Amino acid sequence: MNIKEEILLRTNKGLEIFCFYMPIDFVIKRNFRNPLYDDKRASCNIYLDKKSDCYRMKDFGNDAYSGDCFWFAATMIGLDVKKDFVKVLETIIRDLQLKIYIGKQERFEQRAMIMKPPKPTISQPADQPKLMEEKKWYKLIEQSFSIEEMKYWQQYGIDSNTLQRFHVKSLAHYESISNQGKPFTLGATHEEPMFAYNMRTFVKIYRPKSKLRFLYGGEKVTDYVFGFQQLPSKGDIIFITGGEGTGKSNYISGILSGTLGSERLQAEQTLGLEITANPKGLAVLHYDTEQSEAQLHKNLGKTLRRAGVKTVPEFYHSLYLASLSRKDRLKIIRESMDLFHHKHGGIHLVVIDGIADLIRSANDETDSIAIVDELYRLAGIYNTCIICVLHFFPNGIKLRGHIGSELQRKAAGILSIEKDDNPEYSVVKALKVRDGSPLDVPMMLFGWDKQADMHVYRGEKSKEDKEKRKTDELLSVVKSAFRTKVRLSYQELCDVLMREMEIKDRTAKKYIAYMKEQRILSQDTNGNYQKGELCHT
Template identity: 40%
Template sequence: MITKSAILAATQNGLNVFKHYIPFDFKLGKNFKNPFYDDKNASCNVYYDRHNLCFKIKDFGNPDYSGDCFAFVAQIKGLDVRRDFLQVVQSINLDLNLCLDEKPDNFIPQTNFKKKSKTQSVSTSNFQKIKPVSDHIIKTIAKPYEFTEKAFSQSELAFWKTFCISEKTLNYFRVRSLSEFKSVNKDNETYELQATINEPIFGYIGESYVKLYRPKSRLRFLYGGQIPANYCFGLRQLPNRGDILFITGGEKDVMSLYAKGFHAVCFNSETSHIPPDIIEMLAHRFKHIILLYDSDETGLSASEKHLAVLEKYNIQRLVLPLAGNKTEKDISDYFAKGNGRDDFQRLIIDLLNTKYAQTMTLIKSCEVDFYNPPELTENIVSVNEVPLGTQGNLFCITGGEGTGKSNYASAIAAGTLAEDGFEVDSLGLDVQANRNGKAVLLYDTEQSENQLYKNTTLLLRRAGRKSKPEWLKAYYLTAMSRRERLQSIQDSMDYYHHFFGGIQLVIIDGVADLVRSTNDETESIAVVEELYRLAGIYRTCIICVLHFVPNSFKLRGHLGSELQRKAAAILSIEKDTQNPEFSVVKTLKVREGSPLDVPLMQFSWDKHKGMHVYRGEKPQKEKEKRKEVELTALAKEILADKKRFTYSELLQEIELLMDVKERTAKSYIRFMSENGIVVKDSANTAYYILGKL
């Protein structure tokens, strides 16, 4: 088992780990910009923690990156340092080629990596002395090697430029131009390579290895040291999160894609094993992982095999429109032919079109067609020209026991029965008459057959009707189970929609009885979404009567919360505190405008008429008083825990709690400020605090 202490002992107390993953040279204690996110300020540094005897990183810009080398690696790989610690140390062991899992007791051999400066000469005698010290270790220590770096020549830079790769990109990926390279072959014989104008040598530099790339030589790839089993070029240059990641066939392709603004990695070759742990980590960090191998026979065959092996990670494959020969097979060749980022982006879109063909076909019908505007939505119920119940929407009426909710909903239904010459008292609401004889459906989940018969008779008398029209249907659903109730509503709505040529209005009195518990989030969401779907399908308004006492501007329970989100309007009915014989109708939500600006309506029982009658609007003074009381309660609720809010924070909280638009929320803050409900903090005027009420 690889231990934490073994990792620290093998990496200079963690310093080598930071040097490996941070893609540039840094000085201890000196601030630099964190390369793993869009760091605007140089406020990140690596330092030695004398108390814990290890190197750590401190990032003042993003504390998530602060900590020891293990926490740092976990963060950049999208892991949890505690839960995934074993995976973290294994990643460090593999990425730095420490080979700790191959040594007894985590034995750490002397390094055999030697890198020469530009001015050093090669000493063959010294070079040949780099030999393993025992037969046991000879299997795990890589072949010794030496190389000498030099500056990129103009011809070398011109070669890379063909593939849109600049010198800056080469340095970022730790690619160097080499003047000479020495190593030993399989027979332990020393050999030496010298770079020439016609045969340049480039090195992909790792911690304890180098991979040579000789593009113009017969033997193009050579290795020095020991290539890690999980070799993944470009991994350390990836952002913490991203959209698309390409897996390519070679390092040149990775850099060519990077130059065009795309993220990519490659393994040692197209036929190399792709470690599942790396793919799992990458799948967590990127939305799409796309195989982009060569268009030749080898690349196509290898990508097909990888697709099958990695099927559970939802890997995709993009085949380039290239001939597949030596000069036209990979993404570097694609760009070298003159194709740009936009050309490649179109290939990606074509791939996504294939992937999302079914989804896009389904969603196409939901797209707004500005050349063929939809039919205008009719207002079924309104007040003072403010829409409350419209086609395709839900309209909620709520309140406590005995406040008159059912009678109020019945008065709305009576409004649809209005005939010429008869004025229906719909308790202050404007209701569109059902001139075309569409279905009007009443479903009651609480009352008995006798009670519903009495209510329907009263409804007809309110509308001035001597007999019930055929298109008015009233059902008591108390004898049915909750599941049967919803199914009956669904089926009967569909039937009457076809039978009467449409549905004018639906009232569900006791919508809470369609679910087993109003606090069951899953069931509540499902029922409300289904009702909203039905309203849209049949282009009708569904009135949901909810027997709840609202908590301020919010409806209680998951059912109430979901109705709050979906309903176009919500009316709350409560007894008047000054005159309990009167019921007061308050608006909690309207789709457009402020609910506090809608008048307070009143109704009460008239013994002479034997029904509830409209008693007019409460005076303007009462409306202003209600506005002050409600906004005072709102301010206390918002400022209960957090005592200070900026203007933007306060605006956001009001929009969220009251479900109003920004313009309305701003008017509320202005009202609260003018009436001393909230005031500027004397210590810091950028904040609002609760006023002295």
């Protein structure tokens, strides 16, 4: 077998070569505009040529732009496929990391990669394509992580498995072209290490100890979310927390009632939340580790009445776990989820009332991490949402203890239920949301209604109350941030807000502007931030 045949064998008959070098998305046998010139009509496609048993590109509008994967790769990297065929093969082997050796040359030890990321399907003006291609080009050379580099990551609790999961590489060398069209080169040193995050269509360069910390190679998309690909495609965990007597069990009853029918209930019936109905009759599982068996039965009656259902649906299962040992409780949850998943064709929702009762101590770090990871795993396996109730008073927007810290990191959302200033009401506050900030989420109220003989939705708290909560929480964060420092730069302040409030960069910047307007922050003559007038009142 010659080198060409071996490459075709390892690249699905050349299809992977087309996919790698093609600057636009395409579908086999479906026409698209040829990216090699200013094509006006979609008359080009990729197909499997049965005669040569490899994929080829055919342009019905201009046959001069037709050929196999080697011709296409050569055209994209500026080589002549006939004169420079060996060089074309070497480039393909290197770029696709095929580990095929040509002769006695050792060309693969450095693991160099040249990437030409995809560009939008919208064609560029005729006078700009060459310049745009130059701006997208970059070259990097990877190396193994050194002991010092691993120590740097380990101080943040990041190990080699995490680095591998997020496609982080250590770099020895990086080349690219600046926005001004000038080539530049960066090299890693002991004092200034360099890392790369492979983001598929582009690369993010991180130099933590350099003045210029971040660079991007290739075409950076505007709406990228770092770590998005690593999120589980299925399942979520939501936590509800609060102290005794705040109405958590009644709130859970409102949520469960929304899953018992085939049509969605009004938000007022489910205490302000919109709950997805369960028309397919998938399993709904409720595990209680705290209530007595009699109280659990009483709560079930309230749930049925709220949903307007007279009998318990066969897909609804409420399990009493308080009498079991902690080890047996988790075992029952695992085994019953598997049983009911197969019995009902899936799981619509799982509620665990009393997650802290599944472990020895909520302040045990090892147990806390293990139980949250296990629930996270189960949510993914069964493609469902798990709602957990944690009987803790939160500390502002933070949860207490090791289990609280772990939940804060892993949960898709966290709700806190507290007694309102009006003792007849309970208030629901968001502590964590997937997008934006919890301080921008309205606070919902619910309270007891004698006539209905159940808790009912009482609307949202006023805009003034919402703004007061926002100001109070931001004041607390700012006072904590400036406890050891008098001034912080804009970026340092952004980092503090993102870390302490679990928010994204754009939300942190919005809050800085808000706090400056509200006199929570002020700026000195150098533009650094310090505590504002409101922090001293």
